[in-house]
Amino acid sequence: MGGALTSLVAVAGTLLGSALTYVFQRRTAGRAEQFARDERLRRDRVSAYSAFAEAVMEYRHQELQVWLHRRGELTHPLPERFEVEQGRLRSLALRARYRVQLLAEAPRLVELADQSLDAVAEIHRAKDATELMEHGERTEQRVERFVREAAGEVR
Template sequence: MTQVLTSLVAVIGTLLGATLGYIFQRLNAARSDRQQAALAFSNAITDVIRSQQEWYHRKDEEREGAEHRAARFEGHRLRGVARQAMNGLTFHLPDPELLQQADGLLRMASDIHEATDTQDLATRTEAARQALSFFIQASAAKTR
């Protein structure tokens, strides 16, 4: 009887340990996916900001020149990349408040090239960077 009880306790302990290990592994993987989605979006927005500045400067130099067209195409391409990153964010971190913040950030970063002068460009760029910083802080708090 003692041997059966010992074996039963060992089996139950093994099953409990395996189950808890699986649960903790899943929780850790989900947290990692949320963090990766937020990081991918943040990186994409950083690229959008840079490309929008480039687009503004090339437009200022030669309105319809080859460099301006290339910068415009790159700006559109990177906005698409940021939109894809936002889709990942929506899938892994479906928090309405955070998604609304991310959408506003994407719109803000995408409009940088519409600056009227260099001061407006600097103001728009700083506002987008500040909004990105707030997004990073908010997403970090929600991905822990």
């Protein structure tokens, strides 16, 4: 009888050890998967937020050039299809904004992205060079505010 009891205790110990090992491995695997998901989301956010800021600043640059060209204040000619490029850059900025909307946790970040795009849209309404520079600076300030807020989300 003693041998059977010893065997039974050994089997129970083995089963208990296997069950505990399984539970701990599942927890570890779950944490590893969560970490990988979080890191992938962080990388996607960094990519999307930086792409948005870059696209808005390129769009801003093109808007400034178009304004100067239309008023004859540019010393170098723009390519014939500069308005097509202007539309392409606006489209690129809007697509980048949609990525921000998909990935942002904070609604405030989407608001800041919209404010950045609105500031660029105001550039063509400038009445003179002083107002043009104000619109350009306002756009840059709004993009910087967006980047500061976005940085807090990806840290």
